[in-house]
Amino acid sequence: MQRKVWFVVSAVLLVALVVAGCGAPAPTEEPGPAPTEAPAATEAPAATEEPSVPKVVTWIMWQQFIDLDPALAFSSEHPALNLIYENLVYMNPPGAAELLSPGLATSWEANEDATEWTFHLREGVTFQDGEPFNADAVKATFEHYAAQEGAGCTFIWGAVEDVEVVDDYTVKLYNSYPAALDIIATSSYCGEIISPADTGQPKEWFDAAQGHGTGPYMYESYDKGQRLILARFDDYWKGWEDNQFDKVVFEIVEDTVQQLQMIESGEGDILRELPPDKVEQLRANENLKVYVDPSYQHMQFLINNQKAPTSDPLVRQALAYSFPYDDLVERGEGIFTQSRAAVPAAMWGHCADCFQYSYDPVKAGELLDQAGWVDTDGDGVRDKDGQPLKLLLTYTAGATGHAWPTELWVYPAGEISIELDTQGMTYSAMWEYNKQDPQMAQDITIQQWWPTYVTPFDPLFSMYHCEEEPFLNTGYYCNPDYDALIDEADQLTGTDRDAADQMFQDAQDILTEECPAVWVMDIAESFAFTADIDGFVNNPAYPGVVFIYDLTTTR
Amino acid sequence: MAKAEYVVKRLLLALLVLVGVSIITFVIARMIPSDPAALYVGPRAKPETREAARIKLGLDRPLYEQYLRYMGEVLSGDFGISVRSRRPIIEDLKIFLPATLELVFVSMIFTLLIGLPLGVLSAAFKDGWVDHFSRVFAVVNVSMPVFWLALLLQLLIVRQLGLFHIGGRVSREIAILHPIDQITGFYLIDTALAGNWSAFRDVLSHLILPSIALASYGIGLSIRMTRANMVEVLQQKYITAAWAAGLTRREVFFRQALKNAIVPTLMVLSLNFVWQISGAMLVEIVFLWPGLGTYLVNAILTIDFPIVVSVALIVTVFYVLGNLFIDILQAAIDPRVSLE
Numbered sequence: 005m006q007r008k009v010w011f012v013v014s015a016v017l018l019v020a021l022v023v024a025g026c027g028a029p030a031p032t033e034e035p036g037p038a039p040t041e042a043p044a045a046t047e048a049p050a051a052t053e054e055p056s057v058p059k060v061v062t063w064i065m066w067q068q069f070i071d072l073d074p075a076l077a078f079s080s081e082h083p084a085l086n087l088i089y090e091n092l093v094y095m096n097p098p099g100a101a102e103l104l105s106p107g108l109a110t111s112w113e114a115n116e117d118a119t120e121w122t123f124h125l126r127e128g129v130t131f132q133d134g135e136p137f138n139a140d141a142v143k144a145t146f147e148h149y150a151a152q153e154g155a156g157c158t159f160i161w162g163a164v165e166d167v168e169v170v171d172d173y174t175v176k177l178y179n180s181y182p183a184a185l186d187i188i189a190t191s192s193y194c195g196e197i198i199s200p201a202d203t204g205q206p207k208e209w210f211d212a213a214q215g216h217g218t219g220p221y222m223y224e225s226y227d228k229g230q231r232l233i234l235a236r237f238d239d240y241w242k243g244w245e246d247n248q249f250d251k252v253v254f255e256i257v258e259d260t261v262q263q264l265q266m267i268e269s270g271e272g273d274i275l276r277e278l279p280p281d282k283v284e285q286l287r288a289n290e291n292l293k294v295y296v297d298p299s300y301q302h303m304q305f306l307i308n309n310q311k312a313p314t315s316d317p318l319v320r321q322a323l324a325y326s327f328p329y330d331d332l333v334e335r336g337e338g339i340f341t342q343s344r345a346a347v348p349a350a351m352w353g354h355c356a357d358c359f360q361y362s363y364d365p366v367k368a369g370e371l372l373d374q375a376g377w378v379d380t381d382g383d384g385v386r387d388k389d390g391q392p393l394k395l396l397l398t399y400t401a402g403a404t405g406h407a408w409p410t411e412l413w414v415y416p417a418g419e420i421s422i423e424l425d426t427q428g429m430t431y432s433a434m435w436e437y438n439k440q441d442p443q444m445a446q447d448i449t450i451q452q453w454w455p456t457y458v459t460p461f462d463p464l465f466s467m468y469h470c471e472e473e474p475f476l477n478t479g480y481y482c483n484p485d486y487d488a489l490i491d492e493a494d495q496l497t498g499t500d501r502d503a504a505d506q507m508f509q510d511a512q513d514i515l516t517e518e519c520p521a522v523w524v525m526d527i528a529e530s531f532a533f534t535a536d537i538d539g540f541v542n543n544p545a546y547p548g549v550v551f552i553y554d555l556t557t558t559r
Numbered sequence: 560m561a562k563a564e565y566v567v568k569r570l571l572l573a574l575l576v577l578v579g580v581s582i583i584t585f586v587i588a589r590m591i592p593s594d595p596a597a598l599y600v601g602p603r604a605k606p607e608t609r610e611a612a613r614i615k616l617g618l619d620r621p622l623y624e625q626y627l628r629y630m631g632e633v634l635s636g637d638f639g640i641s642v643r644s645r646r647p648i649i650e651d652l653k654i655f656l657p658a659t660l661e662l663v664f665v666s667m668i669f670t671l672l673i674g675l676p677l678g679v680l681s682a683a684f685k686d687g688w689v690d691h692f693s694r695v696f697a698v699v700n701v702s703m704p705v706f707w708l709a710l711l712l713q714l715l716i717v718r719q720l721g722l723f724h725i726g727g728r729v730s731r732e733i734a735i736l737h738p739i740d741q742i743t744g745f746y747l748i749d750t751a752l753a754g755n756w757s758a759f760r761d762v763l764s765h766l767i768l769p770s771i772a773l774a775s776y777g778i779g780l781s782i783r784m785t786r787a788n789m790v791e792v793l794q795q796k797y798i799t800a801a802w803a804a805g806l807t808r809r810e811v812f813f814r815q816a817l818k819n820a821i822v823p824t825l826m827v828l829s830l831n832f833v834w835q836i837s838g839a840m841l842v843e844i845v846f847l848w849p850g851l852g853t854y855l856v857n858a859i860l861t862i863d864f865p866i867v868v869s870v871a872l873i874v875t876v877f878y879v880l881g882n883l884f885i886d887i888l889q890a891a892i893d894p895r896v897s898l899e
Contacts, residue, residue, distance in 0.1 A: 062731060068857070070644045078601050154608045155600040211646055225738055228654050229849030230727055233734060253731045257847055262726060271725075432862040436593050475597075 058250035059559050061552060064263050064272035065254045068229055073210035074196040075149050076156035082192050084232055084254055086549045089196030089217030092123055093189040095458050095545035098298055098350045104186060108197055118182040118498025125173040129241045131199035132216040139175040141200045143167045148203035149194060157193035160456055184498035191457035192546045220553040221252055231255055247556040267532050276548055278530040279404060280337040292532050296338050297542035298350035299529035301454040305522040306479030310442035313393060318375035320519040324361040325368035327522050328416050332409055339530050343523035345512040346463055350544055353460025353508035358516045369420045379421050386421040394423040395447035398437055401428030406450050409524050438478035449478050458545045460508040461494040468520060481520035486511055573879035584871040585626050588864035595642040638869040643861045648869050651854060657744030658728060659850035663835045665770040670777035678785025682793060683812050693782050700779030709772040709845040716768060723768050726847030733761045769846040773839055777831045781824050788820035822893050829885035837874045
């Protein structure tokens, strides 16, 4: 009896191995009866018809989806959410004639002090659940955002205190203070308009891949932790052409090596954030197209402005002169370019005339001498009043973009007799460490930044505006004159953008002089696509988003 | 009756273990510097929103109160809320735990089907070529790091031979053309119940390589233990009597000897089974397996302590129940073992 059992089990296992191993399904396999009902937009063809194979594009996602409620999604969800939902207004890529383009709003205007905004809405648009898009839907979306009380990304609408439905296709927003709602409405985060049937649903409901927008793609299925599939929305208001994609598959692959294997083997079609040392390898692959475009992401080392020795501007400037910018740019293979001041080069408000620090160890040494830091005991580390010039630098361990600049800095800092003690930790742990009393905190910390929506106020406020308790300004810089300047510039953004632009640049002049940070690099957006996909235009206002509707394929 | 008393006694002891583990993990998790309320509401929330979250999460209460509240929720089947995703942890566990258990179950099948027979054959043909092969095979399996084996399998089997899959639980083609209707979360069962055989085959082919990688240590262990115990048992007088009675080799080895030799192996394998539930994380990461290990690693990296505590509790429950089960099984197999 026992023998039979062993035999049967072994035979079953063997057969299973053979069947499973040799029977990987072909992509063109004829669809069988699906246990779950497919959405109307993508129904399988009738048995008598020739089965049509959907055009599928596979996005290799670098991270899991945390939140699928547009009000709370503030991480890596936007490559998907920006396909499902649409904004009232869109920000154009750099170099476009106009800053903004119409989205679900066809036009808009503000009163003189930018406290009242009127948006005229597009007619003939429906949500994926059949609900009409109109002013009531916009109001419902704002109520959904307001209900989150600033959580997630909803803080961007903090100025809005009332929404009035003027008529079916006109909506008026009232601010409690001047704010550029046209720019805010372009935001990749919390800019999405949600079906009124879905607003008010709890987070758990959205997280189950439910929710409807007016966008070209809608949820089809979600295998949490592994894959999200979107199918095209047949009634999309812009219509469809034959050479567009029918389905979008987001394959969640968090490991960089696996991501590269997938894109190179053709298992995936789109990969973002290419490792700089792999760009040439990917470019050499004739089956791939590589894009390296400007972005609004940048990296800086925030210096502790409250604690000695870095509370001395001379020491901070010496640090800025000690960083090997050229070495980093060379290793970056076109993805890294040296930053100039505190706003990325591609963004409006960037200060092209601001002073740019360069690697100058002689100058750095002179500044340190001037500040009283000299190597009196000949141990290779400068000292002052018996204290050695040892600085603690915290950075995110495991993140290549953070480790490279950190590692590159240690040697040149040592050349001018500064001892950099680098401490890698998880981002969460680092942030907690950074948020403590500045007198107890690190001397230098790394900060990678990209704006929530495209305004210089975002990085200038978040990293350099005075804070009562350390939160995002983890260099602890505080200058009331600087604060007043950027606060005023922000209020002018809605009414006099040129004046605001100049004021933001003036504010960066102050920063450059006081040097609260070492502005290391602007980080380009990088993508690899399979070669048969055309139509990609990078828009840095939507980091990590590929508007799949705009792509075409020869498949 | 004695068996029932024994089980009750063990369950009470298990309760003590669980309370101990929960206190230790809870306190350690709370001692790690972190601001769960800030994580919960996002980086730009208003201070008052952050404070409201602190109250909602009970972080304004003394530590013992937080613990009691947490345990009260656990007892009612609520493992709390992830501070990163703000999702009920139980909802995540319903997805990730079956994925890991399915992987572990299949790996245990490999362990038993490969490890036990090879261990028996190794002892039966002691010092012969089968024995030498089995011993080398066992050492290789025990000593090879699981992540390394996983990478080797991907390189040799997937890349070179084009068999099986590099990662994931199911192919995207299947997800599109033959979507799986999730009932139990165990895809093999769900696809079989639905008669979705294309998906079944695909799920099985995704399971093979990660299961083999995960099973390797257990295979090596079971070969070595089974062999050692078998060699000892085969020298017993009752085995000599069995030979004298004219029993066949198969009856002597698998019926008479293995029954007594298998008990220690099963003990170790049961512990190995439970270890795999949390220890599968390396295999899960290499094979992009959306299971408990991946879930735990992400939680640790983001200091999402409610998840860390919950997973620790679940693994402890498996350890305790696994041990209890194997003790009862041992008594059932070996009459010399008493539960009293």
